[in-house]
Amino acid sequence: MKLYDYNGAPNPRRVKIFAAEKDIQLELIQCDLAKGEHKTPEFIVKSPSGKIPVLELDDGRCISESVAICRYLEEIHPEPNLFGSTPYELAYIESRNRHLELELWTQIGISWVNGPIVGRLGRFKQIKEAKESSDKNTGKFYERLNDELAVIQFVAGDRYTVADITLLTAIDFATAMVDLKPDPDLTNLYRWHKEVSERPSSKM
Ligand SMILES: N[C@@H](CCC(=O)N[C@@H](CS)C(=O)NCC(=O)O)C(=O)O
Numbered sequence: 001m002k003l004y005d006y007n008g009a010p011n012p013r014r015v016k017i018f019a020a021e022k023d024i025q026l027e028l029i030q031c032d033l034a035k036g037e038h039k040t041p042e043f044i045v046k047s048p049s050g051k052i053p054v055l056e057l058d059d060g061r062c063i064s065e066s067v068a069i070c071r072y073l074e075e076i077h078p079e080p081n082l083f084g085s086t087p088y089e090l091a092y093i094e095s096r097n098r099h100l101e102l103e104l105w106t107q108i109g110i111s112w113v114n115g116p117i118v119g120r121l122g123r124f125k126q127i128k129e130a131k132e133s134s135d136k137n138t139g140k141f142y143e144r145l146n147d148e149l150a151v152i153q154f155v156a157g158d159r160y161t162v163a164d165i166t167l168l169t170a171i172d173f174a175t176a177m178v179d180l181k182p183d184p185d186l187t188n189l190y191r192w193h194k195e196v197s198e199r200p201s202s203k204m
Helices: 011-022 041-046 066-076 087-113 117-123 128-147 162-177 188-196
Strands: 002-005 028-032 052-057 062-064
Touching: 002 011, 011 066, 011 162, 041 062, 041 162, 052 066, 062 066, 062 117, 087 117, 087 128, 087 162, 128 188, 162 188
Parallel strands: 002 028
Antiparallel strands: 002 052, 052 062
């Protein structure tokens, strides 16, 4: 299986960490976002939204969206389980993952597209007020996570799941590329980040 990737891109990293946790080997194909390789007609056939990651199966069929790709990997390689195994656990992990995607990743994304690195590309009209608001919302969400992680070890309770991968990649990207490093006072969040970063998969 091939994974269309770009070094440093956070969404392909989610899939690479997920696959590493399951010891699944993926052939990584670089799709150069800086050169616009993700917007070519050939690539749009693989990924209608013109985004990476994309998983290409050996028969040529493609799957886009990191969670959809991870679900496929979970189906073909069920252990270790990362999406939940009981009806409640499946739904709870899904809800935690959706909180992170809809309430954190979305805000980090707004700060990113309205921030200096994307600004230098000159491709979008940037909105300063949008960035100010999403920076603030990201900080508030970090505080909420810090409170939650005072009483749970991992994002969805007492074991590592796909939701931890979603949060790790969000925080690492926000810290390195968006200047949204969590405040050092958020000690529960830092405790969690240290533990999760020590897993070999996090080196992806
Ligand atoms: N919801 C998508 C987001 C994919 C995404 O935004 N990928 C970024 C790279 S991390 C991308 O391809 N950006 C290029 C663009 O949006 O044009 C997923 O989870 O896979």
